[in-house]
Amino acid sequence: MEKAEKCDKPDKCAEKREAIIQAALELVAEQGFHGAPMAMIAEKAGVGAGTIYRYFENKDDLIRWIYKNVEERFVEVMMQGYPEQGPVRERLVHIGTALVRHLISEPLQLRFVEQFHNSPYGVDHRREKLFGETRKDIISDLFQEAVTQQIFKPLELAILFSLFFGPLVDICRDHILGFIKLDDALIEQVVGACWDALRR
Amino acid sequence: MEKAEKCDKPDKCAEKREAIIQAALELVAEQGFHGAPMAMIAEKAGVGAGTIYRYFENKDDLIRWIYKNVEERFVEVMMQGYPEQGPVRERLVHIGTALVRHLISEPLQLRFVEQFHNSPYGVDHRREKLFGETRKDIISDLFQEAVTQQIFKPLELAILFSLFFGPLVDICRDHILGFIKLDDALIEQVVGACWDALRR
DNA sequence: TATAAAGGAATGAACGGTCATTCCGCACAA
DNA sequence: TTGTGCGGAATGACCGTTCATTCCTTTATA
Numbered sequence: 001m002e003k004a005e006k007c008d009k010p011d012k013c014a015e016k017r018e019a020i021i022q023a024a025l026e027l028v029a030e031q032g033f034h035g036a037p038m039a040m041i042a043e044k045a046g047v048g049a050g051t052i053y054r055y056f057e058n059k060d061d062l063i064r065w066i067y068k069n070v071e072e073r074f075v076e077v078m079m080q081g082y083p084e085q086g087p088v089r090e091r092l093v094h095i096g097t098a099l100v101r102h103l104i105s106e107p108l109q110l111r112f113v114e115q116f117h118n119s120p121y122g123v124d125h126r127r128e129k130l131f132g133e134t135r136k137d138i139i140s141d142l143f144q145e146a147v148t149q150q151i152f153k154p155l156e157l158a159i160l161f162s163l164f165f166g167p168l169v170d171i172c173r174d175h176i177l178g179f180i181k182l183d184d185a186l187i188e189q190v191v192g193a194c195w196d197a198l199r200r
Numbered sequence: 201m202e203k204a205e206k207c208d209k210p211d212k213c214a215e216k217r218e219a220i221i222q223a224a225l226e227l228v229a230e231q232g233f234h235g236a237p238m239a240m241i242a243e244k245a246g247v248g249a250g251t252i253y254r255y256f257e258n259k260d261d262l263i264r265w266i267y268k269n270v271e272e273r274f275v276e277v278m279m280q281g282y283p284e285q286g287p288v289r290e291r292l293v294h295i296g297t298a299l300v301r302h303l304i305s306e307p308l309q310l311r312f313v314e315q316f317h318n319s320p321y322g323v324d325h326r327r328e329k330l331f332g333e334t335r336k337d338i339i340s341d342l343f344q345e346a347v348t349q350q351i352f353k354p355l356e357l358a359i360l361f362s363l364f365f366g367p368l369v370d371i372c373r374d375h376i377l378g379f380i381k382l383d384d385a386l387i388e389q390v391v392g393a394c395w396d397a398l399r400r
Numbered sequence: 401t402a403t404a405a406a407g408g409a410a411t412g413a414a415c416g417g418t419c420a421t422t423c424c425g426c427a428c429a430a
Numbered sequence: 431t432t433g434t435g436c437g438g439a440a441t442g443a444c445c446g447t448t449c450a451t452t453c454c455t456t457t458a459t460a
Contacts, residue, residue, distance in 0.1 A: 016410095034320050037445055039412095048411035050448075059446065084331055117317035120234050153393060158379045159386075162370035163393055170362035179358045186359075193353060197397035216436095237419055239438095248437030249421075259420065 017055045019045040025066055029111035033063075033119055060121065067116050077102040079138065088146045088197060095139065096168055096191035097184075103172040104182055110172055116165045152198045163197040217255045219245040225266055229311035233263075233319055260321070267316050270309045277302040279338065289395060295339065296368055296391035297384075303372040304382055312371055352398045363397040384393045 023044035027036035038059060056062040059106040078098045083090050101109045116122050143160050146152040152160060171190055175182045182190075223244035227236035238259060241248040256262040278298045283290050303310045316322050343360050346352040352360060371390055375382045 020254060032318070032320060038447080039445075042412095049446090050412065051410055053447070054409070118232070118314060120232060153389070155389065155393070156380055158374050159367075159371055159390060162367040162374065163390070163397070166366035166370040167359075167362040167397070170366040171359055174358050174362065179357055189353070189355065190359060190363070193397045194356070196399070197363070197367070197393045199396070238421080239419080242438090249420090250438070251436055253421070254435070 014146060016045070016047055016051065020047065020052055020062070021066055024062055025070075025108055025112055028063070028066075028115050029108040030117050033121075055060050063116070065123055066112065070113055072104075072111065074099070074102065082138075087091065088142065088149070088151050091142055092146075092164070092198075093188070093191050093197060095142075096194060097187055098163075100168055100172055100182070100191070103169070103177050107176040110169075110176065114173075146198070150200060153200050160198055161179070164194045167194055216245070216247055216251065218249065220252055221266055221269075222263070224262055225270075225308055225312055226265070228266075228315050229308040232315050233321075253364060255381065263316070263321055266320070270313055273306075273309065274299070274313075282338075288342065288349070288351050289344055292346075292364070292395060292398075293388070293391050295342075296364065296394060297387055299365075300368055300372055300382070300387050304375050305367070307376040310369075310376065313383070314373075346398070350387065350400060353400050360398055364394045367394055 008096065009029075020041065024041045026034060027041055027044060038052060039049050041062075042052055045052075052062065078095050080098065081094065083094055117125065139161075140157060143152065143157055147154060147160070155163075167190065171180065171182065174180045180186075220241065224236060224241045227244060238252060240263075242252055245252075252262065256265065278295050280298065281294065283294055286294075292341050292351055317325065339361075340357060343352065343357055347354060347360070355363075367390065371380065371382065374380045380386075
């Protein structure tokens, strides 16, 4: 393993912190929490076991920090280029395709989030539906508006979310595991199918 | 904790075995694998820690045995009263409603299966889509037939499965967690929405 | 500039706790 | 008495975390 870069210019040795994060993300995503003991994370990051505790209070802190950042990245991606003034269908298709494209381009992030949700860490996150508040606010607005305008079936938000995001996340997992091969055309077909499920 | 019944009449002390299974199922479902050490399973079952090893080779064996049985139960439930000669829509609705009704009446089974899938145990199960071969065979036939008859969108089976089963499992989880309250009418509406997603 | 002292950062062996599994003595049926 | 099933303390492996020590950079001094 190479020595980490020196702390030459940047205020702090942010590279080391980044290496720890990346190592933890990869190990948890690929092996689950059981396969990601601190010693292994340290080795993969090329640092001593104790060093991690200079950057993170404990393992929980490390894991939650990564989760939070991955989550924020999801929101960012979905909101980038969001056609705020467009028709409902266009906005929904934007969100769906942006999410799917991101998830399959960053399979580690999807796997990490899934591991997180089904672990002791995710227990207290149960009360937050899907991917956090920011997203929930903007997307809830979209769904709510569509229900009010009688574009969507008159169902609760939680159910509409399941109908839309459930299959999308599923197909990303299938793509990552090699069961199917998604391309832009196929993504649009599936997003279209989810639209059909929501539509009145 | 009460002493377990004696081995009076039945060939073997099947009650003890059953108690162990039930205890493990509940603990894993409610607390995850981290919250289900062998000692705790033993205590909850009212047996000694070592006794478990008289009935199961090791923890893996116990967990996999439970998983296999729960899985078989799912297939059983979906196939009970399956209208083999009915139209596609009727058969699909039967499967969907039977599955949802079972999952919400046996929340521990759903939680257990989800814990299993996201754990080291589930790693080698990845290659089996959804709930095992029996179901896959019969249900694959149904979906395949619907595609051939141009009732469904021309998509791969894996994607059609995600569109149909993904939201159904999601809403069951939401129901169990108390986010929504499913009743027969609502179940039928959601199954109907999933049908719309599949439909050409 | 050369040298030395200081202090923050990094290390990894060691610790305490937990877990799956084993094993030996006990109680009861035959 | 003999044998079988059982219990639960004992065992050893593993993991998160700590801390005494080392390393390295910076600063002070001449």
